[in-house]
Amino acid sequence: MIGPPAGLFVTGTDTGVGKTYLTALVVRALREAGVRVGACKPACSGAATDAAGMTRWEDIAALSDALGGEFSDELICPQRFLAPLAPPVAARVEGKSVDARLLRDCVARWGERVDVLLVEGVGGLLCPLTERETVADLAADLGYPLVIVGRLGLGTINHTLLTVEAARARTLPIAGIVLSETAPPPRHGTAPSAEETNPAEIAARTDVPVLGVVLYGGRELRRQGAPVRMDWRAVAAGR
Numbered sequence: 233m234i235g236p237p238a239g240l241f242v243t244g245t246d247t248g249v250g251k252t253y254l255t256a257l258v259v260r261a262l263r264e265a266g267v268r269v270g271a272c273k274p275a276c277s278g279a280a281t282d283a284a285g286m287t288r289w290e291d292i293a294a295l296s297d298a299l300g301g302e303f304s305d306e307l308i309c310p311q312r313f314l315a316p317l318a319p320p321v322a323a324r325v326e327g328k329s330v331d332a333r334l335l336r337d338c339v340a341r342w343g344e345r346v347d348v349l350l351v352e353g354v355g356g357l358l359c360p361l362t363e364r365e366t367v368a369d370l371a372a373d374l375g376y377p378l379v380i381v382g383r384l385g386l387g388t389i390n391h392t393l394l395t396v397e398a399a400r401a402r403t404l405p406i407a408g409i410v411l412s413e414t415a416p417p418p419r420h421g422t423a424p425s426a427e428e429t430n431p432a433e434i435a436a437r438t439d440v441p442v443l444g445v446v447l448y449g450g451r452e453l454r455r456q457g458a459p460v461r462m463d464w465r466a467v468a469a470g471r
Contacts (some may be wrong), residue, residue: 237342238468240407241348241376243314243399245391246354249383250412251445252291254446256298257453258379258464262348263300266337270346271295273309274335274370275354275361277323278316287314295352303345310338318360330362335370348468351376354368357398366471377407382434384411384445385426389433391399396438407467408443409434416448427457443467 238259244251267297273291278314282288292309297309311330318332342349351374353359353367363365371378372382378399382392392409399406411430431442444453444460452459463471 236340237346237349238465239351239376240464240468241351241353242379242381243353243357243371245356245382245388245395247359247382248414249381250307250414250446251352251381252294254379254381254410254412255350256294257446258350258449258462259295259298260451261462262464263298265465267344267414268345268347269299269350270303270348271299271308271350271352272339272342273318273352274338275311275313275330276309277313277319277354279312279314288356291352307338307341310334319354320363331363332365336360336373339374340429341458348465349376357395367400368404371404372402375405375440377405377468378412378444379407379467380409380440382432383408384413384447384467388426388430389437392434393437396440405470407470408437408441409412410443410453413446413448413450427443428453431455462467 242251257304259271261271268371274350276289276291279287279289289312292305295308311334313326315322315325323330334410337350357368358366361370380395435442444455446453453462
């Protein structure tokens, strides 16, 4: 019997911190390295209507594009809701509920297709995922190491350390932290930038590795101002 592939669980310190952007970046890096990779977002809420009047979930579209359009939206995300609310709340608006079993089964469906699977959560680690569970509960069941994505900038130190504490309180393994610049950087003159100060402060206050920074619109991971190549397959395997 073929077991589950190696994987990473991408979570965030908040919503809108760049989880999907980083997940897509990692997917592309693995594909370029010749690794069979998949991406799964077990539940997604918050849709938009495109120019043709079609309903579109931007996160799913971004993951599908990173995967080269090789997999169906249904495989990437089987539970999709319209309202930009936490999944169980958005589901309730539609007279539905989030299927807890399907959250796990949708990950299992990737088993024979890929060697590495990226699973992206919603919101932060304690965001409601079903009527009874949070994202952390799903992460615990899957057992994949966490990649914690934080917003590069003011406030991220507190949010990141709180997320690390929440993960450790649940004995969730953590592969590392990535800081993501989600908007064009303000001009600070000669003042140090968040890229310079955030990673160092977080590294000094936790023994979780800060894997790097993704600058606004960037396609690479940076560390100490220079590009860095990550062996994401090794990270997923716990090496």
